[in-house]
Amino acid sequence: MNTTPFTSGLSENAVQITRVADWQWHALDDDLVVGRAHALHRPDGRLFVSVDAWQGAAFDKLAEVMVAELPAPLYTVVDEADAELTAGWQRAGFTVRRREWEYVVPTDPQVTGLDAVLPPSGVTIVPAGQADERLLRAVDRAIRAEVEATVGWDSMPAEVVPRPEGDTIVDPSAYAVAAAPDRYLGLIRVVRVKRPRIGLLAVLAGEQRRGIARALLAHALGTLHHAGSTAAWTEVHGTNHAASALFEGVGARTTGSNLELVR
Numbered sequence: 001m002n003t004t005p006f007t008s009g010l011s012e013n014a015v016q017i018t019r020v021a022d023w024q025w026h027a028l029d030d031d032l033v034v035g036r037a038h039a040l041h042r043p044d045g046r047l048f049v050s051v052d053a054w055q056g057a058a059f060d061k062l063a064e065v066m067v068a069e070l071p072a073p074l075y076t077v078v079d080e081a082d083a084e085l086t087a088g089w090q091r092a093g094f095t096v097r098r099r100e101w102e103y104v105v106p107t108d109p110q111v112t113g114l115d116a117v118l119p120p121s122g123v124t125i126v127p128a129g130q131a132d133e134r135l136l137r138a139v140d141r142a143i144r145a146e147v148e149a150t151v152g153w154d155s156m157p158a159e160v161v162p163r164p165e166g167d168t169i170v171d172p173s174a175y176a177v178a179a180a181p182d183r184y185l186g187l188i189r190v191v192r193v194k195r196p197r198i199g200l201l202a203v204l205a206g207e208q209r210r211g212i213a214r215a216l217l218a219h220a221l222g223t224l225h226h227a228g229s230t231a232a233w234t235e236v237h238g239t240n241h242a243a244s245a246l247f248e249g250v251g252a253r254t255t256g257s258n259l260e261l262v263r
Contacts, residue, residue, distance in 0.1 A: 047071070105232045105250065119215035127223070133172050176216060176219055188219070189201075213246060
């Protein structure tokens with residue numbers, strides 16, 4: 001356990017930053033915890049940090065210690081509406097890297113207008129839990145390679161689900177797919193923790209603009225509706241105008257936005 005003193009003005013005593021575990025720090029003012037910080041490696045290998053502090057001075061000192069003790073680059077995510085938190089990270093040298101819009105999506109086909117949507121000729125939708133795992137992994141790898149070769153996979157919504165290294169399909173039962181006779185052309189992943197979340201919707205580049213993504217979305221939302229869920233949630237990168245148009249076209253509305261910052 002390492003302790004670093006700082007004079008803060010919070011009291012007559014110095015604020016002490018204590019590393020209480022490998023990835024956790026506490027800010028102490030006269031033995032009172034006035035802030036906590038921790039770091040976490042995301043599945044994509046990036047190191048994310050966060051601070052929960054009761055005073056701005058404690059926040060600054062926690063951020064300063066983490067920046068000094070952790071390897072760069074460091075990332076963090078903040079609610080864009082939280083100007084004070086954003087300013088705190090900017091004081092620590094972080095800059096805005098990307099914006100991610102949060103959407104709430106209705107599931108009722110009468111609301112979304114997706115009740116009559118069918119996949120294009122020669123394509124069928126395989127429900128979640130019924131996909132061939134070998135073909136599912138093949139299309140996932142192909143889509144990831146296409147994205148990485150263009151805008152980069154890290155432009156996709158942040159993925160925080162733990163997985164074995166190198167395995168990008170954690171739970172095959174969460175994926176519905178668009179299938180041709182010999183291969184899969186696209187996929188949609190819906191996870192249900194506290195609420196249904198569309199974590200990924202993607203189609204092979206050569207199969208786009210055929211209505212496959214819309215058919216996958218219609219299937220997923222319809223399935224959720226029949227299961228009793230009135231809404232789903234998703235995130236869209238601020239520059240992905242096609243995805244925003246797709247969701248907004250079915251009645252999705254933004255509920256806020258997150259900023260990813262990097263130092």
